[in-house]
Amino acid sequence: MADSIDVLSTLKLVYTIYALIVISLIGWFALRIMQDGKKEGAKPVVFYAYIGVLVAIGTGLHFLTYNVVPWVPIDLDRANLKADKTFHITYKDHKIELDEKPMKVECGKKVVFEVVSEDLTYGFGLFRKNHTMVTQMQVVPGKVNDLMWEFHKNGTYYIRSTEYSGPKGAQMIVKDAVVVSGCSENDKYAMNEGGN
Incomplete structure (x- = not known):
C-alpha cells in the first residue's frame, strides 16, 4: 500500500507538469493575440485538440x-468492512x-476513530513526527464522525485539530496518541528515538 508521503511526492511532480502544460496554453493564447493581426488565429481543430x-x-x-x-480502497468498500477496534x-x-x-x-488491522464534538466544529488529523499528515476528517458537533484506517508501518503518531475553531484551536494537540506495532516496516517519519 502506498504511503500518503509517497503519493503526495508523486502527485506534486505530476500536477506541476500538468499545470505547466495548462500555463503553456494561456501563454500560447496571449502570444497569438499580441501579434500584429496579419496572421490568422489558431485553427479551431488545433485549439480543441489541445483542450482535449x-x-x-x-x-x-x-x-x-x-x-x-491510501484512503480510497477503504472508503469505496466501507459498508462491507468491519473494524477490528474502535x-x-x-x-x-x-x-x-x-x-x-x-x-x-x-499492523494491518482496521481501526475506527469515532470522534464526537460537544461544542464547535473541529478537525481530527493524524500526523507523523515530521508534521506530515497521515489522514484527517472534519468533526461536526452533535454528530458521530468516524474514520476507518489501516496502518502498514510501525510508528507513533500525534493528533491535531485540523479545522479552525478560534485561537485556542492551534493548541489542540495530543502527542504520542497512536502507536502502531507489528509491521515489517517502520514509518521513518513517525519513529521515536530508540525504535518506536
Missing part, C-alpha cells in the same frame, strides 16, 4: 491514481479527550 489532450490527461491522472491513494475521542472546550492513551494499533 488536457482533459484526457487530467481525468486520466485521477483514474490512474484513485486506487493508489477508539472513542471527544472534543470539548478546545480539548481532545481519548478513551485510551496511547491508542495501540496492530
Whole structure:
C-alpha cells in the first residue's frame, strides 16, 4: 500500500507538469493575440485538440491514481468492512479527550476513530513526527464522525485539530496518541528515538 508521503511526492511532480502544460496554453493564447493581426488565429481543430489532450490527461491522472491513494480502497468498500477496534475521542472546550492513551494499533488491522464534538466544529488529523499528515476528517458537533484506517508501518503518531475553531484551536494537540506495532516496516517519519 502506498504511503500518503509517497503519493503526495508523486502527485506534486505530476500536477506541476500538468499545470505547466495548462500555463503553456494561456501563454500560447496571449502570444497569438499580441501579434500584429496579419496572421490568422489558431485553427479551431488545433485549439480543441489541445483542450482535449488536457482533459484526457487530467481525468486520466485521477483514474490512474484513485486506487493508489491510501484512503480510497477503504472508503469505496466501507459498508462491507468491519473494524477490528474502535477508539472513542471527544472534543470539548478546545480539548481532545481519548478513551485510551496511547491508542495501540496492530499492523494491518482496521481501526475506527469515532470522534464526537460537544461544542464547535473541529478537525481530527493524524500526523507523523515530521508534521506530515497521515489522514484527517472534519468533526461536526452533535454528530458521530468516524474514520476507518489501516496502518502498514510501525510508528507513533500525534493528533491535531485540523479545522479552525478560534485561537485556542492551534493548541489542540495530543502527542504520542497512536502507536502502531507489528509491521515489517517502520514509518521513518513517525519513529521515536530508540525504535518506536
